[in-house]
């Protein structure tokens with residue numbers, strides 16, 4: 001889709017501002033329909049008031065999650081709090097019910113943050129949320145994130161609870177199929193990409209709540225993860241995770257003289273040491289020590305000293 005710059009008059013302060021093509025692409029991605037009514041300054045003010053209003057309707061744990069979400073958006077230099085930042089907020093509140101549910105489903109803060117960053121970097125030019133504007137004191141609120149908070153609050157009220165909890169918010173993040181519903185947002189795409197569906201969250205949540213209440217959880221709570229709600233994004237996140245995990249599976253330690261031998265061989269064959277080692281590693285040759293490590297590295301050992309070369 002191609003966008004063209006538009007001039008809009010702010011409904012709050014009456015100042016004219018340009019709604020750039022890049023911003024339009026960004027808005028479309030974030031699930032906004034139409035254009036902004038307010039200028040960037042008034043928009044930030046309105047969003048701050050809105051977030052403030054939502055915060056009051058969450059319990060203490062939920063309020064912490066919303067604070068974390070805003071901090072995550074700021075530290076990633078994103079201009080909006082989106083569903084992805086709400087998810088990061090839930091993960092940071094790791095002691096809470098929602099945080100524990102996510103951990104049990106294998107969703108980790110660092111990996112999720114990397115997935116969100118990966119997602120943001122993949123945005124088209126001009127629409128990138130990163131560093132596109134100078135850091136602001138307060139940041140906006142994306143449509144789907146707003147809907148997620150509204151859903152969480154409505155759900156809590158329907159269950160006769162005064163305030164919404166983080167687990168209400170977690171379920172809300174996976175809700176709905178419409179273009180503007182949270183279920184079509186980045187958080188849902190990341191969770192689905194990690195194989196986490198609304199059904200699995202519901203089942204695990206029931207289990208964690210039952211354990212907290214002192215009762216035994218159901219024995220086989222999971223249904224297999226179904227097809228993602230937003231298939232292309234789900235597939236892309238899932239592939240990204242797979243590649244990332246493959247890329248860091250092994251460490252290979254080899255003595256300096258062996259390394260030099262490989263280096264000479266690589267030169268003769270007009271290839272690189274890494275490429276050559278990849279072949280050898282596959283065959284199981286030369287690998288003196290292969291082990292699961294957080295990062296893949298080729299460790300060259302000479303006497304008592306070691307130096308590391310990244311394999312990727």
Ligand SMILES: [Zn+2]
Nearest residue numbers: 010013039042
């Ligand atoms: Zn204005």
